[in-house]
Amino acid sequence: MDSLTGTSVPVDRVVDGPTPKHAQLREILRRIVERELPPGAPIPSERELAERYGVSRLTVRSAIGRLVDEGLLSRVRGKGTFTASKRMELQLYLMSFTADMRRRGLLPTTEVLTAARARPPAATAGALGLDGRDPAFRLHRLRRADGVPLAVERGWYHPRAVPGFLELDLAQSLYAQLAERYGIRFDRAWQTVWAESADRETARLLGIRAGSPLLVFRRVSSVRGEPVEDMTSWYRGDHYQVTMQLDRSAPDSGHLPKHGGTR
Structure with a gap:
């Protein structure tokens, strides 16, 4: 349920609405990382995520950047982005x-x-x-x-x-x-x-x-x-x-x- 509109919003899609697309995608990725992926697992590339969710690569980059800042994801230069390993x-x-x-x-x-x-x-x-x-x-x-x-x-x-x-x-x-x-x-x-x-x-x-x-x-x-x-x-x-x-x-x-x- 969208907290701003009170309407049902698909949890695995990015849609037009009052919630910014990068914020929607960030929460989708957060759920995937926390529920489905083990520590140290790679996530799809920016291009793959952009195609899967119908958003720009800039939107993908913004969503991933926030999760990196939170410590949920980790970038490794030349290799990609991974779920954070156990500290x-x-x-x-x-x-x-x-x-x-x-x-x-x-x-x-x-x-x-x-x-x-x-x-x-x-x-x-x-x-x-x-x-x-x-x-x-x-x-x-x-x-x-x-x-x-x-x-x-x-x-x-x-x-x-x-x-x-x-x-x-x-x-x-x-x-x-x-x-x-x-x-x-x-x-x-x-x-x-x-x-x-x-x-x-x-x-x-x-x-x-x-x-x-x-x-x-x-x-x-x-x-x-x-x-x-x-x-x-x-x-x-x-x-x-x-x-x-x-x-x-x-x-x-x-x-x-x-x-x-x-x-």
Whole structure:
């Protein structure tokens, strides 16, 4: 029943009337996605949907775009549009991306975007205990699982803790190499989480629309009290969620991190 006219409207057709066609099509697609298609299933192309429902491709694009914004659909560049996969739980303990994806039965791959020695921003220099003039190692990577881009990482590493850092195979598990070459096994970290909209560059790397929601994690990791890594990671909001256990205990303000938790 159409809520505006009180008349019966076919649930699988787009008709002329007061309800915009893109809104009608959006609800048709929503019902199909929620009731008929499993997570990760492809939906028909814009051309097929336009022909099936007798609407323009612009109408189809508008309807799909809204469902992508809602997280019900996900676009994969060069492959098409799919029903959103079940969101993965982001782990709040010290585990590498590679180990985490393998634990989930996924194939992790890494693309190194930038690796260089450079002067870090003031917040990072403070977090790593560096003089403002000291250079550090900068690493910018794109992380994928089963070919799907999931996260962009920008990390800084203490130069005296990891000499020869740029000689490592930075497309492989970094934590495993830090342990093998330097004996570094992070035993403590301070982590801050916030939400952010994807800028154009991050959206391009992740294959999503600019403005899409991201979960952002900044983590400063230490070994025996000495900070080694300052890492900020941008995770796709349509693929991840965070669950935390809370209790009524008040935090001990005397043990808050000196470096703070903001960028």
